[in-house]
Amino acid sequence: MLPVPQSPPPTVLAPTIRRIGAITLIMLFTAAAVLAIIRRGPWYDEFYTFYLVRPGTPLSLLWPAWLRDNHPPLFYALAWLWARLLGWCGLSATVEAGRTINLALLALTVGLMAMIARHDAWFKRLGWYYGVALAAMFPALDQIDQLRSYFLSFALTALVLPLLVHHIRCVRPSSRQSLALGGMLTLAFSVHLVTTVVIAGLVAGVIILLTLARRRADAARLTQIAVLAAIPFAISTAMQLTTLVANTQTFWIPPGFNGGRWAIETELAGALGANLVLDLIALAGLGVTLVSATRRDAQAQTTMMVIIALTGGLMLALAMLVAVHLHRPLLITRYLVAVDPVVAFVLALGACRLARRLPAPAVIASDLAVLAAAALAIHANLDRTLHQPSWDGTGRVIAALVQSCPDTRVYPNMDWNANPRNFPPHDNHEVVPFAYGYVAQRLGFSLALPGSHDLSHRCPTLFWTEHANDQHPDAQTVIGRLRSAGYPIGSGRMMRIGHGWILVARP
Known part of the structure; x- marks a missing residue:
């Protein structure tokens, strides 16, 4: 009689399930990201990025435009290099192709996260929950499918946190660890102004904690790392400062405390x-963890120190952002993507501490439940991001109308785009008509020649307005403006x- 195979013990199954689960989750998230990149319609800010990195334009013309924007030029430089790489590979220049830079950033982030875990056993135990938490968050998928800098902010913050926390856990971190943190901070400081403030707040929280813990040498070392890392950001800000102040004299973000509070609450919730x-x-x-820390459990106390430093640093950053917002409005949800990895890290700390207290079968069951919930969240996030408004909404309807009646005339009615066209930087004045032309070419219909006022007598004449979500005129108001402009409607x-x-x- 053959022996009955014995099942591996739960202590062996748990790490195996986590490895399989991590690979499955990465594949699932990547597949969702690819679908979103391909299928999500473009929106105005993506056209702005695409216009500022467009092929066939000399860098000498693009670089000043990057400095005219309200954010550091790092992402524009990366997107410009990526567009050149796509061109060298024979791929066409489109918004969707440009978005694939975020897939490269995703691969790099996963690889660096694995490298950190390989050299840090503490983070290796935590990394499972951290990765699952990050993958389930809406901004992870919502920002990876956009040709904007927000996913880079998300990814860099996610990488900074384990490196920063290492300086709490370890007395006198090695030169290699300090160099890794310095390099990551240099990049994270130079992506987006709101991300810069969040990262600076987190660093400040750790420095304050180290100082209060009488680890002044470690606090001084971390301060030196942060100051050196901030030099490139300081240089680019000095180059942009005059333009930045002028650009934000009149801004489109709603002002006031309630607007800033709503953005923060929405992102945290x-x-x-x-x-x-x-x-x-x-x-x-x-x-x-809290109970264990009060009983002088050293590991629990270290975990509480990390939580206090991160949450305290985040609160400090948010307070600074609200103060700036009251002077110059800058808070909307997509600018706050650096908040999400902080929440993910704190959740991972709690989950990891509980897992170390549970028996192996309970850990396996909870891991499977967490993984299933993350998979469901990714599915819901994909559906949500694909249903967000885009220029394809109006564009596809126009394409269908033109196909059904080929003599249809299409006029971009930019009279209602005065705000984006007139907002600084002045590149907006060129990006708006570029966006209309791009979408028309992409969807296979032609726009009427500029200066023409003729209407089609066999088919409808379409007057097309996009990126005007804050305006709600009725048909007669729109017709009245067009008649006064010379259109015989x-x-x-x-x-x-x-x-x-x-x-x-x-007619």
């Missing part, structure tokens, strides 16, 4: 609600789609 199973496990783990009806509309006019 979204991060905390991304994976409810992980939330429950983390909450229990944080409770266990007899009647028309208006279709509101997403952040734009189409006026279907007849």
Whole structure:
């Protein structure tokens, strides 16, 4: 009689399940990211980025435009290099192709995270929950499919945190660890102004904690690393300062305390609600950690020091951002993507502490539940991001109308785009008509020649407005403006789609 194979013990199964789960989750998230990159319609800010890195334009013309924007030029430089790489590979220059830079950033982030875990056993235990928490958060998928700098902010913050926390856990970190943190801080400081403040707040929180713990040498060393890392950002800010101040004299972000508070609350609530199973496990783990810390458990006390430093640093950063917002509005949810990795790290700390207290079968069950919740969150996030308004909403309707009646005339009605066209930097004045032309070419219809006022007598004449979500005129108001501009419109009806509309006019 053959012996019955014995199942591996739970202590062996747990790390195996985590490895398989991590690979599965990475594949699932990557597949969702690829789908979102391909299928999500473009929006105005992506056209702005694409215009500022467009092929065939000398760098001598693009570089000043990068400095005219309100953010450091790092992402524009990376996107410009990526566009050149795509061109060298024979790939066409499109917004969707440009978005694939974020897939490269994702691969690099996963690789660096694995490298950190390989050299840090403490983070290796934590990394499973950290990765699952990050993957389930809406900004991870919502920003990876955009030709903007927000996913880079998300990824760099996620990488800074374990390197920064290492300086709490270890007395006199090695030169290699300090160099790694310095390099990551240099990049993280130079992506987006709000991200810079969040990262600076986190660093300040750790420095304050080290000082209070009488580790003044470590606090001084971390201060030196942060100051050196901030030099490139300081240089670029000095080059942009005059333009930056002028650009924000009149700004489109809603001012006032309530606007800033709403943005912060929305981002924090979204991060905390991304994976409810992980939330429950983390909450229990944080409770266990607090109790253990009061009983002088050294590991629990270290974990509490990390939590206090990160949450205190985040609160300091948010307070600074609100103060700036009251003077010059700058807080909206997508600018706050650096907040989400901080929440993910704290949740991972709690979950990891509880897992070390549970028997192996319970850990396996909880890991599977957390993984399933993350998979469901990714699916929901994909559906949500694909249904966000874009220029494809109005564009595809126009393409269908033109196909059904080829003599249809299409006019971009930019009279309602005065705000984006007139907002500094002045590149906006060129990006708006570029966006209309790009979408028309992409979807296979032609725009009427500039200066023409003729209407089609066989088919409708379409007046197309996009990126006007803050305006809600009725058809008669739109017709009245067009008549005063010289268009002989007899009647028309208006279709509101997403952040734009189409006026279907007849002579």
